[in-house]
Amino acid sequence: MEIHRSGDRFATDAERRRTRHSFSFGSHYDPDNLRFGLLVCHNDDLVLPGGGYPDHPHSNLEIVTWVLSGALRHTDSKGHTGVVEPGRVQVMSAGSGVVHSETVDATSGPTRFIQTWVLPDEPGGETTYSSAAAEPAGQWLPVVSGSHPDAATRISANRATLYAALLAAGERVEVPETPLAHLFVTTGSAVFEGSALGEGDAVRLRAEGGTITAAAPTELLLWTFAG
Structure with a gap:
């Protein structure tokens, strides 16, 4: 089990935006932190x-x-457009190549989002875009998956599944034991197997699970990667 603290992430500041990177990204090159399983980017x-x-x-x-x-x-060169807000998940399979933009309208409020990049099973292929309703509650909700039958939407990575959970203070969920899992606290605070976690903290797990208990209202994201 590896705990990665929010304050240790790389940060990129640009006009009207700030990005915190959990992995090596752009000018923040770290040869020891290039990826975790199929996960190659986790930006906040x-x-x-x-x-x-x-x-x-x-x-x-x-x-x-x-x-x-x-x-x-979202807009892209294949003609796809969409607006994603809390309660929805967006997926773009870049396939053999696409140009896209991600912007916040001048009339919208500040927008915080988590974006993750996962390697597909096969390179190339068609570019696709989708979004779907996904409103987590007190247990894990399968949000995106290459194989889970109940996931809100699909990706072209058969071994990867993203779950979300929204916990009230005192509620708990079990993190399953899988070959690789990446647990992230988007908001709130929690305790995982005796270790306190705050907003922006992450845990990388290899063939181990455990119990996470919310210390306050807390949202969690969990990527699992099967062998």
């Missing part, structure tokens, strides 16, 4: 109205966006 963004990311390219990635507050607008 705060974007102010009128800001965001103008057109930029991607390929061979499953890009999953989870909005905590505000609203994020």
Whole structure:
């Protein structure tokens, strides 16, 4: 079990946005922190109205966006558009290549979102876009998966599943024992197997699970990667 504290993340500041990176990213190169299983990016963004990311390219990635507050607008070169807000999850399979933008309208409030990039089973392929309702409660909700039959939407990574849980103070959930799991506290605070976790803290697990108990109202995201 490895605990990675929020304050130890790399940070990128740009006009109208701040991004905190859990893994090596851009100019923040760390050869010892390039990925965790299929997970190659875990960014925590705060974007102010009128800001965001103008057109930029991607390929061979499953890009999953989870909005905590505000609203994020997506457009891409394949003609897909959408606005994702809390209570929905957005997935873009970049396939063989796509150019997209992610922006916050001038009339929207500050927007915080978690974006994760997962490697697909096969490179290339079609670019797809989807969003779906996903409103977690006191147990794990399968949000995105390559194989889970109840997931809100799909990705092209058969061994990967993203779960979300929203806990009241004192509620607890079990983190399953899987080959690899990445647990992240989006908001609130909790205790995992005796270790206190706060907002932005993460736990990387290898073939071990445990119990996490909310110390306050807390939202959690959990990526699991099967062998």
